[in-house]
Amino acid sequence: MMSKLMFVARRALFVQPLGTTMRTLIRKVARFATGSSTSPQPRVAQQHPIDALYGIETSGVISASALRTNSSADLHNFGYVGSQPSIIRKALATIPNLDRASFVDFGCGKGRPLVVASEYPFRRIVGVELSPALCEIARRNGARISALHPERRPIEIVEGNVLDFEIPAGLVVIYLYNSFYARLMKQVAAKVARHQEKSGNKVFLIYYNPANAKIFDRSSALSRYHAAKYPCDDAEAEAAAWRDDSVVIWQSTANEMLPPRAGSAAKVRVTAGGNGGEVLLATA
Numbered sequence: 001m002m003s004k005l006m007f008v009a010r011r012a013l014f015v016q017p018l019g020t021t022m023r024t025l026i027r028k029v030a031r032f033a034t035g036s037s038t039s040p041q042p043r044v045a046q047q048h049p050i051d052a053l054y055g056i057e058t059s060g061v062i063s064a065s066a067l068r069t070n071s072s073a074d075l076h077n078f079g080y081v082g083s084q085p086s087i088i089r090k091a092l093a094t095i096p097n098l099d100r101a102s103f104v105d106f107g108c109g110k111g112r113p114l115v116v117a118s119e120y121p122f123r124r125i126v127g128v129e130l131s132p133a134l135c136e137i138a139r140r141n142g143a144r145i146s147a148l149h150p151e152r153r154p155i156e157i158v159e160g161n162v163l164d165f166e167i168p169a170g171l172v173v174i175y176l177y178n179s180f181y182a183r184l185m186k187q188v189a190a191k192v193a194r195h196q197e198k199s200g201n202k203v204f205l206i207y208y209n210p211a212n213a214k215i216f217d218r219s220s221a222l223s224r225y226h227a228a229k230y231p232c233d234d235a236e237a238e239a240a241a242w243r244d245d246s247v248v249i250w251q252s253t254a255n256e257m258l259p260p261r262a263g264s265a266a267k268v269r270v271t272a273g274g275n276g277g278e279v280l281l282a283t284a
């Protein structure tokens with residue numbers, strides 16, 4: 001398996017945008033010059049409130065190099081951190097007919113968005129995850145939800161690269177954190193467009209922390225439906241890496257379109273580090 005140093009170097013040279021590589025280098029040189037040995041990490045408390053609520057385990061931050069699987073997809077991985085449930089719920093509240101839809105998380109990690117999805121009447125709930133270790137945790141979390149709430153839709157976990165996953169037929173809500181670098185994200189956008197063309201089924205794509213929003217904006221298969229910057233609930237704030245996060249939602253264009261919601265065309269600003277894709281809503 002690639003050593004950690006080789007992995008970081010290959011990613012910096014071939015996958016990361018030049019700006020990110022340069023910022024990382026500058027940070028490392030500054031830390032070296034000031035004698036500081038710690039790298040800034042997002043602030044994430046030991047246990048997220050949703051873990052306490054359900055008795056599951058979705059907390060923490062795991063670097064991409066710690067998640068290596070010996071797959072070529074490793075280089076495109078951003079690593080693990082969970083989305084904020086209150087923000088996922090606000091995003092889901094904008095989409096009609098969830099009872100007719102499948103929910104799919106592309107890069108589901110420990111499965112926090114899947115657990116949130118289980119609170120809704122989805123027809124199917126499935127997460128795709130590259131890391132076998134995270135799949136195991138997500139399966140345990142899913143089993144815990146089924147034991148607590150046998151009336152809810154079971155959570156399915158598929159281990160592997162998101163590019164190899166077959167998108168379910170029928171209405172689909174695809175959920176995506178900023179899980180991959182741009183090159184893989186472009187392949188994901190092309191995959192969604194091919195699915196749309198072949199099946200003609202309606203797709204909503206929720207992108208949380210949408211740093212690569214422009215890739216989906218350029219797809220003729222998708223059109224903006226919603227955009228917002230949401231604060232997370234107070235109870236989550238201590239456990240959150242950031243107190244607010246942005247969400248953009250697209251809908252497929254090849255079938256009946258819903259009118260876009262107010263502010264859906266908002267600009268997305270890419271910020272250095274931290275909350276990487278910030279939706280800029282026009283102020284009145």
Ligand SMILES: C[S@@+](CC[C@H](N)C(=O)[O-])C[C@H]1O[C@@H](n2cnc3c(N)ncnc32)[C@H](O)[C@@H]1O
Nearest residue numbers: 073081082083107108109129130161162177179
């Ligand atoms: C930022 S985490 C988000 C986890 C979860 N979706 C959430 O919002 O709480 C991104 C996850 O995507 C996974 N991932 C990265 N590249 C992947 C790929 N090519 N196929 C499947 N999963 C991938 C990572 O291992 C990581 O667990």
